Amino acid sequence: MVFGGTGNVGRRVAERLARAGAAVRATSRRPRTARLPAGVEVVTPELDTSGALDGVEAAFLMWPFHSAEPARPLVDALKRQARRVVFMTGGDARPGVAPELQPTPVARWHATxxxxxxxxxxxxxxxSPSTFMANTLWWxxxxxxxxxxxxxxxxxxxVPIHEDDIAAVAVHALAEDGHAGRRYTLTGPEVLTQEEQVRIIGEAIGRPLRWHELTREEERARLLADPGFPDGFVDELLDGYATLIAAPPPAVSTAVLDITGAPATPLSAWAAEHAAGFGGEPR
Ligand SMILES: NC(=O)c1ccc[n+]([C@@H]2O[C@H](COP(=O)([O-])OP(=O)(O)OC[C@H]3O[C@@H](n4cnc5c(N)ncnc54)[C@H](OP(=O)(O)O)[C@@H]3O)[C@@H](O)[C@H]2O)c1
Incomplete structure (x- = not known):
């Protein structure tokens, strides 16, 4: 069972499992437009009441909700059926810290x-993945x-990470023994500033892209005026950036290589793959 089967990571998990020949069910609130591979059974996400968990052995779970409220019935339903669960948590949930002591609402839901x-x-x-390379599509x-x-x-x-590298780790954890009780910090292969990320995307699409620094207030106004960016996430994002910029630089983790045997994908390769998303030529 892949919960969030149309998401950045869930879709990749479902595709990888289907390619490996597993029987896969994935959730979407709009099954008819989910565009998942043939053979993946698409179900709506009311897992605790719909019977969609019948026969499920292992589940990939992520948290799309804006509260922890649905968690108890969902986990209760899951544990009646599944032996194994792989949960993709939010990057800011601090390990070992009680949910009520987590720094932000998002961290509190994930920790719960x-x-x-x-x-x-x-x-x-x-x-526990670092920021997704897909976040660069905000630009x-x-x-x-x-x-x-x-x-x-x-x-x-x-240390941006390719969503498919997270999915690759998830599939190993779903399908193999030896990952129970483990918490994996997953990152991409290189520490990059936002300015460097813009330059790398420019190289991938053959354009001299450059960063222009805005003040926090200018950026806040720009994001609030952007119809494609959720207003409720603007302050949370900027607060998160302000906290991170004051913290020690992030470290690169070797977990993707250690678990999958393949090195984490660099942003240059992700950007070449997603060139069309920036108006470049697909490669
Ligand atoms: N972006 C980052 O940098 C980053 C870093 C670390 C951790 N994370 C964590 O990653 C998670 C997001 O993962 P993602 O980017 O792969 O997801 P995503 O692309 O945002 O996709 C969300 C998925 O959840 C489903 N969904 C949305 N609302 C739902 C609802 N109310 N009920 C049931 N299903 C719902 C969507 O399915 P349908 O629309 O088809 O129903 C879709 O499959 C979050 O928990 C975030 O904290 C993100």
Whole structure:
């Protein structure tokens, strides 16, 4: 069972499992437009009431909700059926810290789900990924319109990860023994500032892209005016950036290589793969 089967990571998990010949069910609120591979059974996400968990042995779970409320019935339903669960948590949930002491609402929801899963009796694995390379698509409209990307905190360092590398780890944890009770911090292969990420995308699409620094207030106004960006996430994102820029630089983890045997994908390769999303030629 892949919960969130049309998401950045869930879709890749479902595709990888289907390619490996597993019987796969995946959730979508709109099964008819889910565009999952033939052979993947698409179900709506009311897993605790719909019977969609019948026969499920292992589940990939992510958390798309804006509260932890649905977690208990969902985990209860899951543990009645599944032996194994792999949960992709949110990057800012601090390990070993009680849900109520987590720094942000998003971290509190994720930590609550982690806690329920750890207490569930299922074999659990928690994946804690760094920022997704797909987040760079937030710049796509600016890049389609010109060579300048405007934003705040251009010197912010992250270790962006390809969503497919997270999915590859998830499939190993779903299908193999040896991952129970483990929490994996997953990152891409290189620490990059936001400015460097823009330059790398430019190289992939053959354009001299450059960063233009905005103040936090200018960036806040720009994001609030962007119809494609959820207003409720603007302050949370900027607060997160402000916290991260004041913290020690992030470290590169070798977990993707250690678990899958393949090195984590560099942003240059992700950007070449997604060139069309920035108005470039697909490769
Ligand atoms: N972006 C990052 O940098 C980053 C870093 C670390 C961790 N994370 C974590 O990753 C998670 C997001 O993963 P993602 O980017 O792969 O997901 P995503 O692309 O945002 O996709 C969301 C998935 O959840 C489903 N969904 C949305 N709302 C739902 C609802 N109310 N009920 C049931 N299903 C719902 C969607 O399915 P349908 O629309 O088809 O129903 C879709 O499959 C979050 O927990 C986030 O904290 C993100």
């Amino acid at each position: 789900v982690e806690h329920l899963i750890e207490q569930s009796g299922m074999e659990w694995t928690i994946l 796509s409209e600016q890049i389609k319109a010109g060579d300048v990307v405007r934003g705040a905190y251009g010197s912010l360092k992250t």
